[in-house]
Amino acid sequence: MNKLIKGVKLRLYPNKQQQAQLWQMFGNDRRVWNLMLDMAKQRYQNNPSSHFVNEYGMNYLLKQLKQEYPYL
Template sequence: MTIVLKGIKLRLYPNKQQQAQLWQMFGNDRFVWNQMLDMAKQRYQNNPSSQFIDQYGMDALLKPLKQEYPFLKRSDSTSLQVVNHNLYQA
């Protein structure tokens, strides 16, 4: 029995507005990653016996973070939650 794997190669050509939205989203994802990582580091420095904040705790911090940095509202909330999930897994 042989297994045949098939794939589709796809290339997208976003227009200028879509490119700007993608760059905004990627930048916001990077910003949230760095902010959450910094918060976790500071929490550990202040109390080394504390546990690393879990994914749901980081998701709860997204709302106040969006209030502090309004440009985060331009990004899809799901992408920011994926960032928190990836940070928690790392």
């Protein structure tokens, strides 16, 4: 009989350099999320009948964001 794996617990012990890289990555993710959310809000305020930008549309906008904010 096959057993289903319900989950895996994993604990990481990053060193100082890895911790700094993780914090930088999470900060960049948060920044991108907030920028995308702000763009979606502005789009809705300018045109309430417009459709919500889906994942593919946001991926397309990400290229422009990287040019505007090269540190991302």
